[in-house]
Amino acid sequence: MxxxxxxxxxxxxxxxxxxxxxxxxxxxxxxxxxxxxxxxxxxxxxxxxxxxxxxxxxxxxxxxxxxxxxxxxxxxxxxxxxxxxxxxxxxxxxxxxxxxxxxxxxxxxxxxxxxxxxxxIAAFALTEPNAGSDVSAISTQAERDTNGYRLNGVKHFISNAGIAHTYVVFASTQPEAKAKGLSAFIVESNSAGFTVKEKTPLLSPHPIGVVAFDDCFVPQHQRLGGEGEGLKIALRTLDTLRCTVGAAAVGFAQRALDEAVGYSRKRRQFGHALAEFQGTQFKLADMATELEAARLLVHQAAWMNDQRHQELPLKSAIAKLFATEAAQRIVDQSLQIHGGNGVVVGNILERLYRDVRALRIYEGTSEIQRLIITKHLLKQEQPDGL
Ligand SMILES: Cc1cc2nc3c(=O)[nH]c(=O)nc-3n(C[C@H](O)[C@H](O)[C@H](O)COP(=O)(O)OP(=O)(O)OC[C@H]3O[C@@H](n4cnc5c(N)ncnc54)[C@H](O)[C@@H]3O)c2cc1C
Missing domain, CATH: 1.10.540.10 (Acyl-CoA dehydrogenase/oxidase, N-terminal domain)
Incomplete structure (x- = not known):
């Protein structure tokens, strides 16, 4: 295991x-x-x-x-x-x-x-109001100035906005080259021209918001990597971190399963514990099976990352897609087993139901993971005879 x-x-x-x-x-x-x-x-x-x-x-x-x-x-x-x-x-x-x-x-x-x-505290600022899944639409610009760059633009959905001290920011140094013209910069929160415009409340506790750059000067020595290397840095970071989002999903799902097993043993209806009904047992078995599969995919992808395996982007996408989608189903089933208690504010299942949702969206939505997976499939050679 x-x-x-x-x-x-x-x-x-x-x-x-x-x-x-x-x-x-x-x-x-x-x-x-x-x-x-x-x-x-x-x-x-x-x-x-x-x-x-x-x-x-x-x-x-x-x-x-x-x-x-x-x-x-x-x-x-x-x-x-x-x-x-x-x-x-x-x-x-x-x-x-x-x-x-x-x-x-x-x-x-x-x-x-x-x-x-x-x-x-650190933050990673890639997403913009008009550039979510489509990174090539990033419009924040970094124009050369004496000994550095002037950044102008807006980033939203930036986790830790407002509490972070060190932001890694992706901006275009060559707009006509689209995604290939992106560069990465380290921007300190006290830089002139950097502001936190909004704190965005989410359905689960998560500090996040909108940050803006108005002629924000970033010295040359705070550019991360070479000009035009921003996309590569962002993608390699996401390849490694993506399976960890799957790991968080596994954690939520394990908690939901543990709670479901505990509750179904205690709660009695029709003279029996819920756990004695085959309908409940089948639910628990399906939850455990999905959880096991999710965990194995996540651990495999993490191992591949550490071995620098060339299939990492594919395996990481598969792990994130499956684990986050499975965790949503597992939490939902656990909530169902908890009946009305599951939707009471403050109940652990009510909390998990909210906590698990964003994992299917951030660091690449489930749909984007599917696009990554299919791109790899279509690149592979056909087996002989097909
Ligand atoms: C909790 C949370 C934390 C986040 N933290 C950060 C952070 O720290 N830093 C950061 O930079 N960003 C962060 N993000 C932003 C996140 O990465 C984006 O929300 C995500 O990439 C999706 O972008 P979008 O919200 O603009 O959706 P869109 O790209 O507008 O997509 C909307 C819907 O359309 C679908 N879609 C888009 N394109 C296609 C396509 N080609 N084919 C099929 N379907 C498609 C999507 O899958 C989605 O379902 C965070 C988001 C959330 C919710």
Whole structure:
């Protein structure tokens, strides 16, 4: 079952599981001030050594290179306990990874250690009002200026907008080249011309909003990679992080299944526990089967990432698509088993029902995963005789 992992991974799973058991408070489930709770979680996950798994060891991290298996194990366990804790870890990894991937020695030395400690918070700013699935429509521009660039444009749906200190921003340095003209920049939140325009409330606790660049000056030394390398940096980051979204889905689904098993044992109708009805048993069996398949796909994709396997983009897309769609079905079935109690505000199933939804949208919608999968299928050679 866990053939993709070694003892260090198993140890990490034990540690993060214990952390979830001992550290979560009501604020981690959406009560109280969202941003205060989000920052506290990011700081604590940093202090307790988990954010360090998103950074290479030379710059305050744990492993020589960042491993998707570590990220997946952490997200799976955090999502089991709290959607907000998962978001804070997942987005920190999303914002740190491009710097670990493409940053110069100087950039990595400056930005990664405080991110590894959770002292600073990261964000990844790709999406725009008119450029969601279609990255080639990005219109934020980075025009050359003396010793740097002037950024102009708007990004929306940016997780951690308003609480992040370090934004990795994708903007066009060559608009006529569309997606191939994108470049990546590290923008600090206190840069002149950078503003947070809106905080966007979502159905699940998740700090997110709109950021704008008005003649925002970014020095040349804060460009990440070469001019025109932005798309490559964004796609390689998403290839690695995509399976971790699947891992969060597995965490939510495992929690939904655990709750369904527990509730169906306790709740009695017609003189029997729900678990004694074959109709309930079949539901539980289907949920467990889908969950197992989702988990295997996610772990396989994470392992492939760590082996630098050439099929990673395909396997990562398959894992995200299946795990996030399956988790939605599993949570829905668990809620059904909970009957009316499942839709009462504050019930764990009501929470999971909201928490699981966005996973099918961010870091590439389910439809975009299908396009990636089919592109690979159509590229393959036909077997002999067909
Ligand atoms: C919770 C959350 C967190 C996010 N965090 C970040 C972040 O930190 N940084 C960031 O940059 N972005 C972030 N995003 C943005 C996210 O990546 C986009 O929402 C996503 O890529 C989809 O873009 P869109 O919302 O503009 O939808 P659209 O691209 O407008 O798509 C709308 C619908 O059309 C479908 N569609 C689009 N094109 C096709 C096609 N060719 N064929 C078939 N169907 C198609 C889509 O699948 C979708 O169902 C976040 C979004 C959410 C919801």
């Amino acid at each position: 866990d053939c993709w992992f070694d003892n260090e991974h198993r140890n990490l799973r034990r540690q993060i599981r214990a952390w979830v058991k001992n550290n979560l408070s009501p604020g981690d489930h959406g009560q109280g001030n969202l941003e205060t709770n989000a920052c506290r979680l990011a700081n604590q996950l940093g202090q307790d050594g988990f954010m360090a798994y998103a950074v290479p060891s030379r710059f305050g991290g744990v492993r020589e290179t960042v491993q998707a298996r570590d990220l997946c194990l952490i997200r799976e366990e955090l999502a089991w306990g709290s959607a907000l804790a998962d978001v804070m870890f997942g987005v920190q990894a999303l914002g740190s990874y491009p710097i670990a991937l493409a940053g110069s020695e100087e950039q990595q030395r400056r930005y990664l250690p405080p991110l590894a400690k959770g002292e600073r």
